[in-house]
Amino acid sequence: MEDLNIVVRERLEKAAELERQDVALYPNGYEVADRIKYLLANSAAKKAEELEADQTAYTIAGRVLSVRSFGKSIFMHIVDSDAKIQIYVQKNLLGEPSYSLARRIDIGDIIRVGGSLFRTKTDELTLAVKDFVLLTKNLRPLPEKFHGLKDIELRYRQRYVDLMVNEQVRETFRKRARIISSIRGFFTERDFLEVETPMMHAIAGGAAAKPFKTHHNALDMDLYLRIAPELYLKRLLVGGFERVFEVNRNFRNEGVSTKHNPEFTMVEFYQAYATYRDLMGLTEELFAQLCREVNEGKTSLEYQGDVIDFCAPWARYTFLEALTTIGDVPQEAVESLEGAVHCARSLGIGIERFEGHGKLLTKIFDLVVEPRLVQPTFIYQYPLEVSPLSRKTQGAPEFVDRFELFIAGREMANAFSELNDPRDQRERFELQLAAFQAGDEEAHQMDDDYIRALEYGMPPAAGEGIGIDRLVMLFTDSPSIRDVILFPQMRPEKKGL
RNA sequence: GGGCCGUUAACUCAGGAGGUAGAGUAUCUGCCUUUUAAGCAGAGAGUCGCCGGUUCGAAUCCAGCACGGCCCA
Structure with a gap:
């Protein structure tokens, strides 16, 4: 206790003093009938005289954000989940001992107040308090009222404080919730079934990434946190669910950056009897709906200074076209492995022994094309080598029917026509196994049960994954x-709290 | 993994030619019944991220470490 700062010590003393006067610091059971946003909405248009004549009693609760105290009256702003409002506590109106309690209230306390609305001299809608209850005592000072909490480390470590004092942070997460809800609605309306598949996998499949490893004690087996739900969702296509989707977390044991968190949220969906081309159209529709529902109907938005226009149809390039026309990659690089090696070297890209032509081209793509794809752009027909679960392109067996969507220089979605030939799938896994043995730690593992499922027959289908976090970044x-x-995710704090 | 930057009061930040620290907010006391970054008067509050080194003396200079940020691989 001795290392607590002076403000906390004083609050603890004040709390003890209030308890000696029989004021409960953490009571419950006090009903709160009203919410600030509805008070504001219902009375926004009412003039001072109308409010005076009205005198309807409201009861609201919230956290005290600011206090302006006079001898016999106090102004406070309190905030609840969605909005804030000013309250006016007057000694004559409230009476003792409540007024004494109100005088002792600290910024950060949670209170319940009852009273009627009026307008101040400056025309601000304000609640005149007739009933005042302390609901929760605050013992730690809130950040400075004007600058708020700026320290990025503190904002992430103590998000609860960040949310308390930074309204735009609350708005970001409200928007995130609306986006996810809108996505669910989009797929449900189109007859997709929302499902939950395992987060713990015996074989971490469905993507090229390093997994987190854990151990189940009772079963005495190693398990991996999933890197993708793909292989389970496709087992459901085998089972007869023709349209499925899942919104959930994936875990990848890789670097942390402004674009990567070790756990991130994806929506992944599969539609039987569709092709990757159908999903391009569906993706455009999804974004159109998101624009209507969370972007106030506007079909463009500004992201970090770039204006992004979602009007369909979006640009489409094949992977190779994009390399040569957008990335200015020389023709010989796309034509031969030697050319690609030369090109990669000239760009300073490190080359691993197990990497073939297709893999090298994707690394070149990431460097010279991806950052330039600011407007929504579909890149399709990817190299087979980097797509072990995608259907081969008819007439071009080195390529697959797959696209990725790029917006603001970032990969936003990955989709393909699903490989449903179990013989081809087994060969692909064997190729991956060879890559793994050559040193590619991210190569896909053999999944015999998945092959068995395909042997029962998976309908022709297309599937897609969209990164929700990056989507929310864009819209916020x-x-x-x-x-x-x-x-x-952060490293643990070393300092005492 | 590499480079650059940051870490000073609860918060936002100054200071930094080496001589043990400042402001505003917040807190405490007093005055104040329409304020809103309320005001006025006064007060308290910091092992300057940690650990070493140089020095008579280090928040300041140097090395290492921790945490964080940005960029690169």
Whole structure:
């Protein structure tokens, strides 16, 4: 206790003093009938005289954000989940001992107040308090009222404080909730079934990434946190659910950056009897709906200074076209492995022994094309080598029917026509196994049960995954993925609290 | 993994030619019944991230470490 700062010590003393006067510091059971946003909405248009004649009693609760105290009256602003309002506590109106309690209230306390609305001299809608209850005592000072909480480390570590004092942070997470809700609605309306598949996998499949490893004691087996739900969702296509989707977390044991958090949220969906081309159209429709529902109907938005226009149809390039026309990659690089090696070297890209032509081209793509794809752009027909679960392109067996969507220089979605030939799938897994043995740690593992499922027959289908965090970044103009994840991953604090 | 930057009061930040620290907010006391970054008067509050080194003396200079940020791989 001795290392607590003076403000906390004083609050503890004040709390003890209030308890000696029989004031409960953490009572419950006090009903709160009204919410500030509805008070504001219902009375926004009412003039001072109308309010005076009205005198309807309201009861609201919230956290005290500011206090302006006079001898026999006090102004406070309190905030609840959605909005804030000014309250006016007058000694004559409230009476003792409540007024004495109100005088002792600290910024950060949670209170319940009852009273009627009026307008101040400056025309601000204000609640005249006739009933005042302390609901929760605050023992730690809130950040400075004008600058708020700016320290990025503190904002992430103590998100609860960040949310308390930074309204735009609350708005970002409200928007995130609306986006996810809108996505669910979009798929449900189109007859997709929302499902939950395992988060713990015996084989971490469905993507190229390093997994987190854990151990189940009772079963005495190692398990991996999933890197993608793909193989389970496709087992459901085998089972007869023709349209499924899942909104959930994936875990990848890789670097942390402004675009990567070790756990991130994806919506992944599969539609039988569709192709990747159908999903391009569906993706455009999804964004159109998101614009209507969370972007106030506007079909463009500003992201970090770039104006992004979602009007369909979006630009489409094949992977190779994009390399040569957008990335200015020389023709010989797309034509031969030697050319690609030369090109990669000239760009300073490190080359691993197990990497073939297709893999090298994707690394070149990431460097010279991806950052230039600011407007929504579909890139399709990817190299087979980097797509072990996608259907081969008819007439071009080195390529697959797959696209990725790029917006603001970032990969936003990945989709393909699903490979449903179990013989081809087994060969692909064997190729991956060879890559793994050659040193590619991210190569896909053999999944015999998945092959068995395909042998029962999976209908021709297409599937897609969309990164929700990056989507939210876009719609909230957030520069870092940590701004759209409530509790981003951090190293533990060493200092005592 | 590499480079650059940051870490000073609860918060936002100054200071930094080496001589043990400042402001505003917040807090405490007093005055104040329409304020809103309320006001006025006064007060308290910091092992300057940690650990070493140089020095008579380090928040300041140097090395290492921790945490964080940005960029690169």
